[in-house]
Amino acid sequence: MRTLFHPLTAKIVDRFRNMSIQMVISLSFTAVAVMGVFCIGLSLLLCFSDLSKTQAQESAQRLLAQVNLNLDSYLHRMMRISDAMYYRVIKNTDLAEGTLASEMNLLYDENRDALVSIAVFNSDGGLEGAVPLSGMKASADPAESRWFQMAIERMENLHFSTPHIQEIFDDPDHRYRWVISLSRYVQLTRGGNTESGVLLVDMSFSGISQVCRNVELPNSGYLYLTDRTGELIYHPRQQMIYTGLLEENNLKAAGYPDGVHEEEFQGTRWQVVVKTVGYTGWKLVGMVPESGLIGDSDSLLPFGASLLLFSAFLMAFLNFRISAYISDPIRRLEQAVKDLEAGCESIEIEETGCYEVRRLGRSIRSMVSTMRHLMDDIIQQESQKRRSELEVLQSQINPHFLYNTLDSVIWMTESGRNMEAIQMVTSLARLFRISLSKGRRVIPLADELEHARHYLNIQKIRYRNLFDVRITAQPGTEGLFTLKLTIQPLLENAITHGMAGSVEDGLICVDARREGEDLVIDVTDNGVGIRPEIVSTLLDENRPALRTNGSGIGVKNVHQRICLTFGRKYGLTILSEPDEGTTVRVRLPALNEAAAEHYRQEDSL
Amino acid sequence: MKNKKNELIQMAILIILGIAMILSSILPRIRIHNTLTELLEVSVIIREEDSSLWFNTRLGMEQAAEELRVELRFLTLPQANDSRAQIRLLRREHAQGADALVVVPADSSQLIAALTEQNLGCPIVSMESQADWSSPFIAPDNAALGRELAMAALEDWRGGSILLVNGCRSSTGLAIRAEAAQQALLQAGVRVQLETAEKEGELRQLMEETDASGVIVFEPALTEQAAALKESLESEQLLYGVGVTTAAAAYLEKGTISAVAAWSDFVAGYLAVESAVQQVKGSQYQVEPLSFFVVRGDEIYDPKYQKLLFPFMS
Numbered sequence: 001m002r003t004l005f006h007p008l009t010a011k012i013v014d015r016f017r018n019m020s021i022q023m024v025i026s027l028s029f030t031a032v033a034v035m036g037v038f039c040i041g042l043s044l045l046l047c048f049s050d051l052s053k054t055q056a057q058e059s060a061q062r063l064l065a066q067v068n069l070n071l072d073s074y075l076h077r078m079m080r081i082s083d084a085m086y087y088r089v090i091k092n093t094d095l096a097e098g099t100l101a102s103e104m105n106l107l108y109d110e111n112r113d114a115l116v117s118i119a120v121f122n123s124d125g126g127l128e129g130a131v132p133l134s135g136m137k138a139s140a141d142p143a144e145s146r147w148f149q150m151a152i153e154r155m156e157n158l159h160f161s162t163p164h165i166q167e168i169f170d171d172p173d174h175r176y177r178w179v180i181s182l183s184r185y186v187q188l189t190r191g192g193n194t195e196s197g198v199l200l201v202d203m204s205f206s207g208i209s210q211v212c213r214n215v216e217l218p219n220s221g222y223l224y225l226t227d228r229t230g231e232l233i234y235h236p237r238q239q240m241i242y243t244g245l246l247e248e249n250n251l252k253a254a255g256y257p258d259g260v261h262e263e264e265f266q267g268t269r270w271q272v273v274v275k276t277v278g279y280t281g282w283k284l285v286g287m288v289p290e291s292g293l294i295g296d297s298d299s300l301l302p303f304g305a306s307l308l309l310f311s312a313f314l315m316a317f318l319n320f321r322i323s324a325y326i327s328d329p330i331r332r333l334e335q336a337v338k339d340l341e342a343g344c345e346s347i348e349i350e351e352t353g354c355y356e357v358r359r360l361g362r363s364i365r366s367m368v369s370t371m372r373h374l375m376d377d378i379i380q381q382e383s384q385k386r387r388s389e390l391e392v393l394q395s396q397i398n399p400h401f402l403y404n405t406l407d408s409v410i411w412m413t414e415s416g417r418n419m420e421a422i423q424m425v426t427s428l429a430r431l432f433r434i435s436l437s438k439g440r441r442v443i444p445l446a447d448e449l450e451h452a453r454h455y456l457n458i459q460k461i462r463y464r465n466l467f468d469v470r471i472t473a474q475p476g477t478e479g480l481f482t483l484k485l486t487i488q489p490l491l492e493n494a495i496t497h498g499m500a501g502s503v504e505d506g507l508i509c510v511d512a513r514r515e516g517e518d519l520v521i522d523v524t525d526n527g528v529g530i531r532p533e534i535v536s537t538l539l540d541e542n543r544p545a546l547r548t549n550g551s552g553i554g555v556k557n558v559h560q561r562i563c564l565t566f567g568r569k570y571g572l573t574i575l576s577e578p579d580e581g582t583t584v585r586v587r588l589p590a591l592n593e594a595a596a597e598h599y600r601q602e603d604s605l
Numbered sequence: 606m607k608n609k610k611n612e613l614i615q616m617a618i619l620i621i622l623g624i625a626m627i628l629s630s631i632l633p634r635i636r637i638h639n640t641l642t643e644l645l646e647v648s649v650i651i652r653e654e655d656s657s658l659w660f661n662t663r664l665g666m667e668q669a670a671e672e673l674r675v676e677l678r679f680l681t682l683p684q685a686n687d688s689r690a691q692i693r694l695l696r697r698e699h700a701q702g703a704d705a706l707v708v709v710p711a712d713s714s715q716l717i718a719a720l721t722e723q724n725l726g727c728p729i730v731s732m733e734s735q736a737d738w739s740s741p742f743i744a745p746d747n748a749a750l751g752r753e754l755a756m757a758a759l760e761d762w763r764g765g766s767i768l769l770v771n772g773c774r775s776s777t778g779l780a781i782r783a784e785a786a787q788q789a790l791l792q793a794g795v796r797v798q799l800e801t802a803e804k805e806g807e808l809r810q811l812m813e814e815t816d817a818s819g820v821i822v823f824e825p826a827l828t829e830q831a832a833a834l835k836e837s838l839e840s841e842q843l844l845y846g847v848g849v850t851t852a853a854a855a856y857l858e859k860g861t862i863s864a865v866a867a868w869s870d871f872v873a874g875y876l877a878v879e880s881a882v883q884q885v886k887g888s889q890y891q892v893e894p895l896s897f898f899v900v901r902g903d904e905i906y907d908p909k910y911q912k913l914l915f916p917f918m919s
Binding site: 020022023026030137138139163164165167174175176178205237238239240242243244245302303305306309310312313316317320 | 611614615618619622623625626629630632633664665668851852854855858859869871872875876902903906908911912913915916917
């Protein structure tokens with residue numbers, strides 16, 4: 001069994017695995033809901049069927065009790081007629097002196113609606129009196145009749161026969177009427193002596209029929225009446241049974257005690273309700289077909305199926321909508337992420353659906369927003385880098401600087417200071433060579449210091465040795481690398497702003513040293529210094545750029561380049577005291593050859 | 606693409622469920638409606654002008670009509686055994702929408718010829734004589750009935766001839782009964798006189814003029830007439846007939862009629878309508894010949910006979 005179901009289970013699981021979340025939710029919920037509705041429907045059906053059965057039984061029993069009451073009343077009326085005939089007429093009549101006719105006629109007239117005839121016979125079957133017909137048939141032999149013999153045999157009882165054709169009296173209209181005979185033993189008085197006799201009251205069969213007819217039991221059921229042996233007295237389709245067109249289970253039913261029984265007869269299950277009619281021992285039998293009472297009735301099953309289908313339809317519709325409510329926002333998020341991957345920038349991340357999905361959307365939107373900011377930052381940083389580099393390159397060809405330097409060379413040459421002119425031109429050439437450095441951003445510290453030195457040489461010549469220069473590199477800085485053109489702008493700044501207004505001998509010191517993992521370069525001048533309110537704004541990114549007559553590269557530019565290249569923990573620090581001087585401290589990472597190579601590769605990318 | 610496919614699947618499921626729901630709620634109503642409106646019309650056309658002899662048969666027909674939801678029309682002819690009128694009536698009833706026809710043919714051969722010439726297109730059930738060889742035929746075995754009646758006459762026969770009277774020459778059913786009786790009597794060495802009494806007075810003339818010791822008639826109407834004539838003529842002839850009406854039962858009880866061959870007219874009527882309905886519904890319906898019995902005067906109160914002979918009027 002397990003091997004039989006395993007492939008099936010695996011197939012279903014596989015199928016489910018490949019389904020969308022919406023289909024899984026829809027189908028699972030719908031299937032569970034339909035099963036639930038089916039179970040509830042089934043239990044309701046069973047409850048309803050039990051209830052229907054019970055109600056049908058109770059209803060049938062009530063109807064049978066009512067019919068029994070009516071039948072009992074009808075039979076008692078017949079018995080009262082018999083009693084009246086016996087005690088009021090027969091007992092008071094001496095047949096030797098008079099006849100029974102007038103009293104019998106009166107009694108008959110009073111009850112002619114229910115009677116066919118009243119007759120009194122002597123013990124030999126001879127007629128003593130009869131109404132309304134008085135002529136016996138030639139072939140009639142009452143003494144041989146069963147009703148007569150029963151009356152004689154059981155003198156103390158009244159005897160009810162089963163339906164039969166009235167056969168004693170000659171009817172001039174040739175009417176053959178079905179009657180039920182009530183017979184009893186009577187004592188006739190003749191000449192003061194008593195004789196045995198039989199009183200016969202023939203009841204019209206229609207009287208019994210009227211009591212039992214038109215009784216509608218539940219579910220098109222019917223009732224019939226049998227005597228204690230099971231012979232039919234009344235049946236709604238009596239003629240069909242008599243002619244063999246129909247069969248009834250009357251013989252078996254007559255054996256049932258009072259109450260409700262179940263039986264199967266000719267392929268149909270029946271509830272058989274039995275009630276014994278008092279005195280006569282007759283049995284009223286109510287037949288209620290079970291098939292229409294419960295679930296397989298013509299109307300209940302389609303109704304139940306319709307209800308089940310309606311529930312399934314409703315559940316399926318709701319489940320489809322709910323699953324769509326859950327899955328559609330997820331699907332839209334998925335699509336938005338795919339579009340983002342494809343590079344589409346104008347994607348709006350929705351925050352719709354249920355709480356969890358909204359949160360997911362919010363997270364994705366936040367993530368996308370962060371990504372965009374980061375990308376903007378990167379773009380901005382790259383842009384700044386490029387701009388800074390451009391500015392540096394521009395500085396190398398600053399026309400004023402070049403013009404002034406070349407003008408100084410001319411002036412020195414004209415004045416015969418050839419050696420100085422040669423030195424100046426040599427320094428200028430060296431300055432440009434180091435500036436280019438094959439396009440590298442990161443160059444050895446030694447080159448950077450040499451660049452600074454050449455620059456200062458040129459400036460010293462131009463400023464006629466207005467200031468002295470001291471460049472030192474402490475031990476441990478050998479082999480370290482630095483960002484190109486870091487010191488020169490600071491020197492330019494020191495010369496322009498520090499030395500220009502100084503009257504004493506100026507001094508500009510460049511000192512490089514290693515502090516742990518950092519390379520620190522101090523550019524110090526003993527110039528006029530900078531006011532504190534200006535110091536605090538010099539490195540401000542939002543400060544408008546100031547054009548100078550120098551190389552055009554400001555302190556801020558150096559600071560930004562260092563920060564962009566190595567991060568915010570590196571950069572410049574400006575320490576200044578008015579009339580004392582200024583120190584600009586450059587802090588860089590202590591880059592060795594390998595680290596410097598890494599930055600060079602980035603440049604090449 | 607997958608999303609579109611899912612939507613199509615969901616739509617298909619909803620449509621299927623919706624249609625199933627609508628059908629399950631509508632179909633039972635349509636069926637109930639059809640059941641309620643399915644009232645079949647069946648016309649019964651006998652060959653006599655008086656239907657009182659068919660009282661028990663009619664009871665059976667009405668019982669079947671009630672059970673099988675049939676609207677029954679019971680029609681007589683303006684003149685007994687008028688075959689042409691019967692054919693006209695059959696066509697008229699069919700034209701007026703009768704779903705099936707039950708007919709007691711006045712003239713079997715004419716009826717068969719008429720039906721061959723113009724097929725009515727609706728089921729026809731015949732009684733007493735066969736009207737259409739392919740249609741159900743509700744009757745006892747006519748030949749056996751004729752023979753049994755002859756045998757009953759032979760039991761009482763003390764010599765002399767027996768007069769056989771056929772009330773309708775054109776009725777094949779009656780002719781078969783008469784011929785079978787004739788054969789049985791002839792085989793027993795009894796002289797037989799076979800006559801026809803179709804018109805009023807012919808039976809009286811036959812009974813007055815005949816010197817036969819017994820008379821056998823083969824239909825209920827003629828049985829009643831013959832019994833009444835026998836009493837009025839104070840004839841000593843033994844009389845045998847067919848069918849038990851209340852009058853015939855009285856004659857039987859008094860000894861005017863010696864014996865009758867009878868069957869349950871109630872059953873015949875019921876089966877006629879039932880077979881007509883089954884024909885309309887297209888069901889296969891096999892009808893066995895009705896069982897009959899020969900009953901004498903002293904047997905009519907026998908419980909087994911009185912239930913069959915006398916209608917149960919409740």
